[in-house]
Structures are given as structure tokens and as C-alpha cells.
Amino acid sequence: MDFGSETLSLLVRAFSRLPGLGAKSAQRIALYLLRNDISEAHALSHLIHVLHEKVRFCRTCGAITEDDECAICKDPGRSRELICVVEQPHDVFVVEKTRQFKGLYHVLHGVLSPIDGVGPENLNLRSLEDRVRAGGIQELVVATNPTIEGDTTALYIAKSLASHGCTVTRLARGLPMGATLEFADDNTIARALERREKL
Amino acid sequence: MDFGSETLSLLVRAFSRLPGLGAKSAQRIALYLLRNDISEAHALSHLIHVLHEKVRFCRTCGAITEDDECAICKDPGRSRELICVVEQPHDVFVVEKTRQFKGLYHVLHGVLSPIDGVGPENLNLRSLEDRVRAGGIQELVVATNPTIEGDTTALYIAKSLASHGCTVTRLARGLPMGATLEFADDNTIARALERREKL
Numbered sequence: 093m094d095f096g097s098e099t100l101s102l103l104v105r106a107f108s109r110l111p112g113l114g115a116k117s118a119q120r121i122a123l124y125l126l127r128n129d130i131s132e133a134h135a136l137s138h139l140i141h142v143l144h145e146k147v148r149f150c151r152t153c154g155a156i157t158e159d160d161e162c163a164i165c166k167d168p169g170r171s172r173e174l175i176c177v178v179e180q181p182h183d184v185f186v187v188e189k190t191r192q193f194k195g196l197y198h199v200l201h202g203v204l205s206p207i208d209g210v211g212p213e214n215l216n217l218r219s220l221e222d223r224v225r226a227g228g229i230q231e232l233v234v235a236t237n238p239t240i241e242g243d244t245t246a247l248y249i250a251k252s253l254a255s256h257g258c259t260v261t262r263l264a265r266g267l268p269m270g271a272t273l274e275f276a277d278d279n280t281i282a283r284a285l286e287r288r289e290k291l
Numbered sequence: 292m293d294f295g296s297e298t299l300s301l302l303v304r305a306f307s308r309l310p311g312l313g314a315k316s317a318q319r320i321a322l323y324l325l326r327n328d329i330s331e332a333h334a335l336s337h338l339i340h341v342l343h344e345k346v347r348f349c350r351t352c353g354a355i356t357e358d359d360e361c362a363i364c365k366d367p368g369r370s371r372e373l374i375c376v377v378e379q380p381h382d383v384f385v386v387e388k389t390r391q392f393k394g395l396y397h398v399l400h401g402v403l404s405p406i407d408g409v410g411p412e413n414l415n416l417r418s419l420e421d422r423v424r425a426g427g428i429q430e431l432v433v434a435t436n437p438t439i440e441g442d443t444t445a446l447y448i449a450k451s452l453a454s455h456g457c458t459v460t461r462l463a464r465g466l467p468m469g470a471t472l473e474f475a476d477d478n479t480i481a482r483a484l485e486r487r488e489k490l
Contacts, residue, residue: 095384096355096362099345103338109331110320117311122342123381124310126355130343132308137340139302143321144329146298156295156325163295182322185294 154199203241353398
């Protein structure tokens with residue numbers, strides 16, 4: 093659509109390329125920025141501009157940080173014997189939110205996916221091996237997603253690091269809390285049945 | 292939530308203030324920009340930065356333009372006898388999309404709303420009066436929204452410009468195309484019944 097301004101048209105198009113935004117919501121956001129104070133647009137523009145510059149990945153675990161090492165790796169209160177391995181940086185926040193995990197993290201920045209040309213060398217796996225090899229790690233909790241790629245990656249990690257004497261575990265699979273059998277998918281029910289727990 | 296980077300946290304917060312975006316979608320967009328090429332983030336940042344600078348409002352009708360006057364006002368092919376009065380700049384695109392209107396526009400940049408402290412002096416009404424007073428306008432099609440504020444504004448325009456000899460009309464109200472009686476609201480059905488049209 094022609095918005096009477098090339099800048100506005102380009103901005104609407106740029107917004108509509110972002111995940112979860114369609115043409116209508118992109119238009120709504122662009123017009124909102126135009127209607128509101130220029131300072132709000134400038135603040136947003138600045139944050140987007142410096143994003144790549146400011147945000148770095150922790151040299152130890154690969155999580156998001158603005159320093160060399162992330163706050164979790166630097167925290168002396170966290171257990172150094174336990175490492176939770178996740179696919180993406182935001183998975184760290186997701187696990188942190190549960191307040192159940194007191195160990196460290198390792199972010200793979202992807203999963204093994206031969207179909208997309210992603211092999212072990214494309215993931216942050218070498219430094220995981222280094223951490224395990226350095227010793228002192230009792231358990232790797234692999235928290236990759238319960239997908240074929242996530243499972244393959246977990247299996248790869250278990251096999252390649254088995255010789256270093258640390259246990260490799262995987263998040264439990266089953267019915268999600270609050271779910272109803274009626275709406276759970278067949279695979280989840282089958283898995284929950286197979287791994288039924290004694291009361 | 293703590294994202295390990297203040298910039299990222301601020302960006303997520305800034306995105307979540309935009310209309311239609313919640314915390315989750317804001318996070319998703321920020322991480323998408325971080326994951327993707329820096330050039331995409333810089334391009335988006337630039338467009339947002341120059342938005343207020345580039346986009347202006349047409350000195351004649353108040354529509355969005357990057358020049359002094361908008362393309363519609365400058366178009367010699369448009370009828371100068373007919374003016375469609377709308378609330379917001381984007382309403383111009385909405386009416387234009389129908390390809391049914393061949394006249395000019397006038398954007399009020401709001402509606403009369405005493406409760407929000409918006410009076411006639413806060414709207415782009417003075418220049419509408421000037422345009423009508425200058426003569427040559429046969430009809431003002433008031434296309435404000437079918438709300439109390441939109442109706443009040445339409446009535447105000449009709450009353451204040453009645454003495455200048457141009458007809459003031461309002462968009463028809465009734466059942467929207469493709470609607471079913473079952474799901475239409477009472478007010479719409481009552482109005483459609485009252486204004487029933489002869490076949």
C-alpha cells in the first residue's frame with residue numbers, strides 16, 4: 093500500500109518482516125511511532141542500533157551478556173558441578189524463571205540438523221567438551237527441545253562426552269502440568285504411558 | 292525478566308510498549324534482531340530514527356506526505372468538489388483502497404472528545420473551514436468512525452459549515468457486507484431496520 097511517504101512505507105515493510113507481525117500490525121506500530129513523541133522513536137531506534145554492538149556472548153557458556161563472562165558464570169553461589177545445556181540464549185531465561193536450577197549453563201546456539209546443514213562444528217560444542225574435560229562437572233542436563241533435532245543433539249552430546257565420566261541426563265517427557273488427556277497428542281500420551289512413574 | 296544485557300532488556304521493554312505487542316512477542320522480535328544480520332537491525336533503526344523528520348503532513352489536507360503538499364492534493368485528476376473528512380492519516384489509505392472515491396481528503400487528526408479534553412481547536416478544523424470558505428466544494432463526506440465521538444464530530448462539522456452552501460454527508464450505517472444477522476449487534480440491526488432501503 094502507498095502511505096504517501098516512502099520512509100513510512102519502508103518502515104511498515106521492515107516491521108512486517110519481524111516475527112509475529114503482519115502488514116496490519118506493522119502499519120499500526122509505524123503510525124503509533126509517528127503519532128507519539130519523537131523521543132520515543134529515537135530511543136527505540138538507538139536501542140536497535142546498538143544492540144549488536146552491546147550484546148555479546150559469554151566466553152564460557154555462550155549466554156547473553158554485555159561483559160566477557162555472564163553474571164551466572166561469575167556467580168560464586170552457583171554449583172559448578174551441574175551444567176544445563178540449552179539450544180538458544182533465551183532458553184537460559186526460561187530455565188532461570190523456574191528458580192529450580194542452581195548450576196551453570198551452556199548455550200549451543202542451535203541444534204544438529206543435517207537437513208539444514210548444521211553439523212557438530214556449527215554448534216558451540218567444542219567449548220562444552222573443554223569445560224567437561226577440565227573436570228569437576230558431575231552432570232550435564234541436556235535441555236534441548238523435545239524434537240527430533242533436539243533429541244539427536246542430546247544423543248550426540250551423551251555419546252561424545254560419555255568417556256569423560258560425567259552423567260548426561262535429559263529433561264523428563266510426559267504430560268505437561270494442567271493438561272487434559274483429551275487434548276494431549278498421541279506421542280505425548282504414548283511416552284507418558286511408557287515412562288509411567290510409581291506413586 | 293533479566294536478559295543478561297541491559298540493552299536487550301531495555302529493547303524488549305521498548306518493543307512491549309508498542310501497540311499489539313506483549314512481553315513474549317517483544318522478546319521474540321528483539322532476539323530475532325540479535326540473531327539476524329546487523330545490517331537488518333541498522334536499517335530498521337535508521338528508518339525509525341528519520342521517521343519524524345521525513346514524514347510531514349500535507350499543508351492543505353493534513354494527510355501524510357514527504358513534501359509540502361500530498362500526492363492526492365497535487366493530482367489534477369481528482370475532483371476538487373468533493374472532500375472526504377477522516378479522523379486519522381491512515382483512514383486516507385483505507386478509503387483509497389476501495390478505489391471508489393475520486394475527490395480530495397481532509398484529515399482532522401482526532402475527533403471531538405470533551406472527556407479527553409479534545410475540542411474543535413485541537414483538531415485540523417480551521418483549515419477545513421478555510422477550504423470550504425474558499426468555495427468550489429459541493430460536498431463534504433464525513434467519514435469519521437461510527438462512534439459517539441465520530442458522530443459528534445460529524446454533527447459539529449455539519450452545523451458549523453452549513454452556512455457555506457456545501458452539502459455535508461456521512462457514510463451509510465447498516466449491516467456490513469458478508470455479515471449474518473445472527474452475529475450483528477443490536478444497535479447495527481436497529482439502525483439497519485430504521486434506514487431500510489427500497490429494493
